[in-house]
Amino acid sequence: MKQLTIQSSRHSYPVVMEAGLRFRLNRWLKKEYSSILVVTDDHVAERYLQDVLDSLGAENIFSYIVPAGEASKSIEQYDRLQTKAIESGLDRKSLLVALGGGVIGDLGGFVAATFMRGIDYIQIPTTILAHDSSVGGKVAINHELGKNLIGCFYPPAAVLYDTETLESLPYQEVRSGYAEILKEGLISNSSLVEELWTLSLKGISSFQLENHLEAGIKVKADIVEADEKEAGVRKYLNLGHTLGHALESTLGYGKVTHGEAVANGLLFAFHVSEDVNQHQLPFSELHGWMKKNEYPIINIEEANIPKIIKSMKSDKKSVSGRIQMVLLNKVGEPTVQNLDDSSVEAYMRTYIERMKKL
Missing domain, CATH: 3.40.50.1970 (Rossmann fold)
Incomplete structure (x- = not known):
């Protein structure tokens, strides 16, 4: 126990x-x-x-x-x-x-x-x-x-x-859950991230799963005890969720699982972070991990960008009409950035082009 x-x-x-x-x-x-x-x-x-x-x-x-x-x-x-x-x-x-x-x-x-x-x-x-x-x-x-x-x-x-x-659990639910465990590692536990990069989710043991759950819960527990009402560091738990929630809403609830949407949101957050903070992140490692573990890679259509941005602005984390995103300076060092519509639109367009080359 x-x-x-x-x-x-x-x-x-x-x-x-x-x-x-x-x-x-x-x-x-x-x-x-x-x-x-x-x-x-x-x-x-x-x-x-x-x-x-x-x-x-x-x-x-x-x-x-x-x-x-x-x-x-x-x-x-x-x-x-x-x-x-x-x-x-x-x-x-x-x-x-x-x-x-x-x-x-x-x-x-x-x-x-x-x-x-x-x-x-x-x-x-x-x-x-x-x-x-x-x-x-x-x-x-x-x-x-x-x-x-x-x-x-x-x-x-x-x-x-x-x-x-x-x-x-069906495999889709396994990978959905592991997107959140990865997120928790990315904001505060680099050793957990390094372990997950090598992991095939179809081959995890019960022992590994319990240890990963415990590690993820510990990250969450430390943060919510420090900031229960999301006035400060609890915002870091939203890494990947700004685009993730918008994808769930615009695609229709249930079309993709929450974790699948968040995994795609993490990729986008990495892309934005690299430009804002001028520091390379493990974008290719994350993309490779998603491909290896059969996450759906959601293709954002340029025609849907305005709808997605509108959904992102409706998110409860938006501030004064600006889109609030959790970004990473590096693994284990999250930060919060408020972005205007034009910046997010530009990042989406460069993200679409980057994904086409993979």
């Missing part, structure tokens, strides 16, 4: 990683709850919902299943979940359990944060990608004009990571 403790302004909470943890959930409930609502999606429900319901063993326990995919992070599903909570008789001493990947964690966490002005919730992540989203207390739903625009900061009571659930 691996365990870390995260300190938030509201309370501290454990992040626990252990095989088979879904069968031993009761030991991590630190108080008696009047009722429990388990939220999951239709893919995860088939495999793990009954295990979790049996493990919790509460009398007043309910479940709600949403369709799998990013499209469920919507105001419609949020409303249906609130209705389910009300009709099930949940009160301020109830618990919500988010069983699934980042979509379920964000959606369920936002419901918990706003139901009766806030009830406890527990994250039970079932994807690699969710190692990032489950820690730090960011909860949100999407708007058609941008990703995660409606949400708040609301830390969980616990993050309980059953690593056995990762063994059933």
Whole structure:
């Protein structure tokens, strides 16, 4: 078992990683709850919902299943979940359990944060990608004009990571999750980056995966403890996300995974960083790593540049109409730059030309 403790302004909470943890959930409930609502999606429900319901063993326990995919992070599903909570008789001493990947964690966490002005919730992540989203207390739903625009900061009571659930992940979800682990390495752990460059994601062992998850969570934990509300260094966790979120929005949620979009966003951030900071970054290494591990390389059409820029400006990180990007001086040394539309457009055009030559 691996365990870390995260300190938030509201309370501290454990992040626990252990095989088979879904069968031993009761030991991590630190108080008696009047009722429990388990939220999951239709893919995860088939495999793990009954295990979790049996493990919790509460009398007043309910479940709600949403369709799998990013499209469920919507105001419609949020409303249906609130209705389910009300009709099930949940009160301020109830618990919500988010069983699934980042979509379920964000959606369920936002419901918990706003139901009766806030009830406890527990994250039970079932994807690699969710190692990032489950820690730090960011909860949100999407708007058609941008990703995660409606949400708040609301830390969980616990993050309980059953690593056995990762063994059933399709390969697309493995590479999606590893884009976030790479991002965490790029902002503060150069040795992790060097290890990942040589890694074939189709050949990782359970031992390697647990170590990489632990390394990524430690990076995230250190940053969110220093800056819970994203006033300073927490912004560095958005490396690759400015373009990544815009690609998800403009392509249509679910067309590419979050991690696939972020990986492409990292490439673009490297490209911009090299010009702004006049320092070479491992652009070719990142591109080669993506190709080796079968990430989709998203071709940006020149005709779509205005639409992508509009989406980037709608991002919650934009400041006074300028696009805020996290860049790198070098691996392990992130910085934040505010760019105007014309600069971003110029960088996109040179990026398109650079990618054509690869």
